[in-house]
Amino acid sequence: MNSYLNKSRPLVYCPGCTHEKVTTGLDKAMASLNLLPDKTVIVTDIGCSGLFDTFFNVHALHGIHGRALTYASGLKLADPELTVIVTMGDGGLGIGGAHVLASCRKNLDLTLIVLNNFNFGMTGGQYSATTPTDAIVGSDFLNNAEIPIDICAIAQSAGATYIDKCSGLDADLPKKIASAIQHKGFSIIETLGMCTGRYTKKNQLTPKGLDQMVADLPERTGIIKENQRPEYGDRYRALAKEKHTFPQAVTIEKKVTLNAYQRQEVVILGSAGMRIVTAGDIVCYAGLCAGMNVSMKNDYNITVLRGQSVSEILISPEKINYTGIQSPSVVLALSDEGVMRRKKIFADLKPDTFVLKEKSVTIPETRAHVLEIDFKDLKIKKQDWALASLGVMAKKEKAINMDMLHLALKSRFNEKLFGLAMETIEKCF
Numbered sequence: 001m002n003s004y005l006n007k008s009r010p011l012v013y014c015p016g017c018t019h020e021k022v023t024t025g026l027d028k029a030m031a032s033l034n035l036l037p038d039k040t041v042i043v044t045d046i047g048c049s050g051l052f053d054t055f056f057n058v059h060a061l062h063g064i065h066g067r068a069l070t071y072a073s074g075l076k077l078a079d080p081e082l083t084v085i086v087t088m089g090d091g092g093l094g095i096g097g098a099h100v101l102a103s104c105r106k107n108l109d110l111t112l113i114v115l116n117n118f119n120f121g122m123t124g125g126q127y128s129a130t131t132p133t134d135a136i137v138g139s140d141f142l143n144n145a146e147i148p149i150d151i152c153a154i155a156q157s158a159g160a161t162y163i164d165k166c167s168g169l170d171a172d173l174p175k176k177i178a179s180a181i182q183h184k185g186f187s188i189i190e191t192l193g194m195c196t197g198r199y200t201k202k203n204q205l206t207p208k209g210l211d212q213m214v215a216d217l218p219e220r221t222g223i224i225k226e227n228q229r230p231e232y233g234d235r236y237r238a239l240a241k242e243k244h245t246f247p248q249a250v251t252i253e254k255k256v257t258l259n260a261y262q263r264q265e266v267v268i269l270g271s272a273g274m275r276i277v278t279a280g281d282i283v284c285y286a287g288l289c290a291g292m293n294v295s296m297k298n299d300y301n302i303t304v305l306r307g308q309s310v311s312e313i314l315i316s317p318e319k320i321n322y323t324g325i326q327s328p329s330v331v332l333a334l335s336d337e338g339v340m341r342r343k344k345i346f347a348d349l350k351p352d353t354f355v356l357k358e359k360s361v362t363i364p365e366t367r368a369h370v371l372e373i374d375f376k377d378l379k380i381k382k383q384d385w386a387l388a389s390l391g392v393m394a395k396k397e398k399a400i401n402m403d404m405l406h407l408a409l410k411s412r413f414n415e416k417l418f419g420l421a422m423e424t425i426e427k428c429f
Helices: 018-033 048-055 068-078 090-095 097-106 151-158 173-182 207-216 232-242 276-289 336-341 343-348 382-395 402-412 415-426
Strands: 040-044 059-062 083-089 111-116 162-167 187-192 264-271 293-300 308-316 330-333 354-358 369-373
Touching: 018 048, 018 111, 018 173, 018 187, 040 048, 040 068, 048 059, 048 083, 048 111, 059 068, 068 083, 068 097, 068 232, 083 090, 090 097, 090 111, 097 151, 111 173, 151 162, 151 187, 162 173, 162 207, 173 187, 187 207, 264 276, 264 336, 264 382, 276 293, 276 308, 276 382, 276 402, 308 336, 330 382, 336 343, 354 382, 369 382, 382 402, 382 415, 402 415
Parallel strands: 040 059, 040 083, 083 111, 111 187, 162 187, 264 330, 330 354, 354 369
Antiparallel strands: 264 308, 293 308
16 A cells, blocks of 8 residues: 555644654555555553544554553454554553563563653643753643653663664654564553644744754664564463463362252451451352351451451342442451451341350340350460351351352362361360
8 A cells, every 4th residue: 555544534643743744654564564454553641742544544543641552452352353553652651661671571572652741732832741941841840850761771671672763753763663663572662742833832942952952862773682582472372381280270060959048248357377368168058058148248357367357248139230248147256357347247247147256255235146155265276266166157057058158168178188177076066
């Protein structure tokens, strides 16, 4: 094709805007490579650079600010045969900087064109991540307190395998873009340009000034030898092909039949290290063994070895549309930290709610039936209190029964751990 430009959507940049030169330069680069339109995608960001997707007769995806590379990565991984070109302004570069770094690290076969005109031109000329410290912009003095980034230097340190920086008015721009597209791996080309609608009204910037900016920075053109490595998509697929074993989904068969079973809500209140989440898993397995629908929510600190640990489990013969606990039928109060985390539930417990409380734990006043057990006196270790409580629940047929518990333990543990679990449970009887 001689041109990929969409004749029904003429370029609409401000007079003198360098973006127009980059648009026509990209068109010439694509034509020189004779790219297939149905195998080419332009992914754009927000801002004036985000207009690119409307100007070309190829596939297009218009993203949100700073996120264009994430969509482009998905497209390339889904269809490795695509040529994926991303356009992003210096505004999107700053907002989506983490995605740029991730793309450099991955080395997925994408081409990123950064159209750097030193300001947020679309929204009023505010400063961006590349605005010179001494520039006059629409955000007053804020850029005076910062230094601009050199995205090519950052990209090189982050692992990009192809880097280029040039003026958007460079006569060789089509060749430079074509070379970046042809590179097998992540390529980034930063074009320096003039925003005549905003930036150059208050800052003296000329084509020669752009050339001088490029000349004043360390030369970074073409392949970065020290970063060369396999393209991410190829490497990913090769590694995936080598993998022959994958985790098998756990299948729980219905082996227990329950008559007139009503929805049960179980709350386990404990602390870190008490294996509360494991106990919640076991209750869920027990429900599944009886053909019930189950759900579980856990509450614990990000510092997983300290603080409360709470599990909320629903067991229901009907589908569970909302996983919140509304009327607990069983509460296991195994630590003060867990109780304090859910202390409000005790005032509304019904008289037929079964509450199992460890002797050392203090609970608020409640109308529920409370059974107190001294696990310490039974020589049961603290980390086994939740498991032992499940045995008491099952023995009293609260939410689960012993058949369900046995099947759950066998599904969850190997023979050795099953035996140890049963020894713990039997201490309660």
